[in-house]
Amino acid sequence: MAFISRLIINCFKKTKYLFLSLLFTLIVVISHEVILAGSTPSLEIGKSLTQQGFSQLYDGKPEAAFKAWQAAYRAYEQLNNEQGMNSSLINQSLALQALGSYTTACQVLTRYRLLMLYQYYRLSLRQNIYGYH
Numbered sequence: 001m002a003f004i005s006r007l008i009i010n011c012f013k014k015t016k017y018l019f020l021s022l023l024f025t026l027i028v029v030i031s032h033e034v035i036l037a038g039s040t041p042s043l044e045i046g047k048s049l050t051q052q053g054f055s056q057l058y059d060g061k062p063e064a065a066f067k068a069w070q071a072a073y074r075a076y077e078q079l080n081n082e083q084g085m086n087s088s089l090i091n092q093s094l095a096l097q098a099l100g101s102y103t104t105a106c107q108v109l110t111r112y113r114l115l116m117l118y119q120y121y122r123l124s125l126r127q128n129i130y131g132y133h
Contacts, residue, residue, distance in 0.1 A: 041075035046084050049075060053091055062098035069095060082119055086112060 053068035069091040076084030089112040096105035 041078050043079060043081065043084075046072050046075040046079065046081065046088075050084075050088065050091065053095070057095055057098060062095045066092055066095035066099070082115070086115060089115070 049068045049072035053065040053072065056062075056068060057065035069088050073085055073088035073092070076082075076088055089108055093105040093108045093112070096102075096108060
């Protein structure tokens with residue numbers, strides 16, 4: 001009986017670190033989702049998601065990279081960070097191409113182009129109104 005109890009205790013000692021690491025990972029993932037869903041994103045969140053997307057694409061996970069870059073786009077959009085939004089769209093097209101979704105990748109690049117045209121015309125209008133040349 002003592003042998004069995006020692007065996008159970010040893011198994012618990014070995015698995016408690018595994019359990020704790022899984023619990024910690026779960027807490028980090030949940031808190032990351034809460035940060036994205038519940039508060040105004042910061043520039044650092046957008047940058048972090050962008051880097052996460054590149055890591056996932058490099059690791060051969062283009063679908064996860066695409067989702068990270070979509071989240072980065074939303075973060076940049078809430079910050080009205082046009083450069084971040086543009087970069088996120090280009091990155092999304094890279095992931096879509098890696099997935100073989102060439103038509104969707106072209107649609108995303110078209111969206112990028114339209115955003116660039118909007119930014120150009122808005123800047124041109126501002127320059128015309130305020131007399132900048």
